[in-house]
Amino acid sequence: MPCELSVNLNAVAMLRNRRDLPWPSVEGFGRIALAAGAHGLTVHPRPDQRHVRFSDLPVLRGLIDREFPGAEFNIEGYPSEDFLQLVLANRPEQVTLVPDDPSQPTSDHGWDFAAHAALLRGVVARLKGEGMRVSLFADADPAIMERAAETGCDRVELYTGPYGGTHSDPLAAEAWLERLGATGDAAQAAGLGLNAGHDLTVANLPPLVRRLPQLAEVSIGHGLTADALEHGMAGSVRRFVSACRGD
Numbered sequence: 001m002p003c004e005l006s007v008n009l010n011a012v013a014m015l016r017n018r019r020d021l022p023w024p025s026v027e028g029f030g031r032i033a034l035a036a037g038a039h040g041l042t043v044h045p046r047p048d049q050r051h052v053r054f055s056d057l058p059v060l061r062g063l064i065d066r067e068f069p070g071a072e073f074n075i076e077g078y079p080s081e082d083f084l085q086l087v088l089a090n091r092p093e094q095v096t097l098v099p100d101d102p103s104q105p106t107s108d109h110g111w112d113f114a115a116h117a118a119l120l121r122g123v124v125a126r127l128k129g130e131g132m133r134v135s136l137f138a139d140a141d142p143a144i145m146e147r148a149a150e151t152g153c154d155r156v157e158l159y160t161g162p163y164g165g166t167h168s169d170p171l172a173a174e175a176w177l178e179r180l181g182a183t184g185d186a187a188q189a190a191g192l193g194l195n196a197g198h199d200l201t202v203a204n205l206p207p208l209v210r211r212l213p214q215l216a217e218v219s220i221g222h223g224l225t226a227d228a229l230e231h232g233m234a235g236s237v238r239r240f241v242s243a244c245r246g247d
């Protein structure tokens, strides 16, 4: 502990896209988040550009390089050739590959590491050959961590959506916490680094961090942006950084 916080700007971009106006500024809120203590910025440029636009990526890359050297850029997406070209052009420190179909409303499952072994091994090798860290989105299942490691990836990102959905059911939350904990322990035993993300909040993050001291990074967007409507972006980043300490 503590894990690093990467702020996902998808929701800020979604709000920006409502009008043909330059506010809220994705770059501006990325700057506020990094200045307030976030370790990095995450974006998930989907093929329909419903929120983050391809043109946002070089802007965020430039922000980090010019003003926040040492911060990390994490780009998430399905490894289509178009996506890979976007990644190679913007050279993030980390790429998080997700098995999303373009029609999906959001990311809601991890990889089938057996069925997609050949695809993932090739893409992971290609991206690592370009000097990027590769993380693969994974369901909470200890039994699949060895398969994940066989792809050659550096880390897995635990999909915490189902855990986030237990916000009103403490017993279910505890069950998912244990499942995530066992998966994180299996990932560590398989030699994998550990990230986590999806529907995390200031309320559900501390128990996860305390259960998984090996957690390196959480990427958070929806819950943090909702919190920022009340506390402001800088205040919310500080609240989530505190939650990353298990507080």
Ligand SMILES: CC(=O)[C@@H](O)[C@H](O)COP(=O)(O)O
Pocket (backbone or CB within 6 Å): 008, 010, 011, 043, 044, 046, 076, 098, 105, 106, 107, 137, 197, 198, 219, 221
């Ligand atoms: C992979 C994941 O769980 C999220 O990072 C993803 O970015 C959510 O995508 P939307 O913001 O489009 O729901």
Ligand SMILES: NCC(=O)COP(=O)(O)O
Pocket (backbone or CB within 6 Å): 008, 042, 076, 157, 196, 197, 198, 199, 200, 219, 220, 221, 222, 223, 224
């Ligand atoms: N990888 C998870 C992420 O980047 C943000 O997910 P969410 O907090 O918007 O659900």
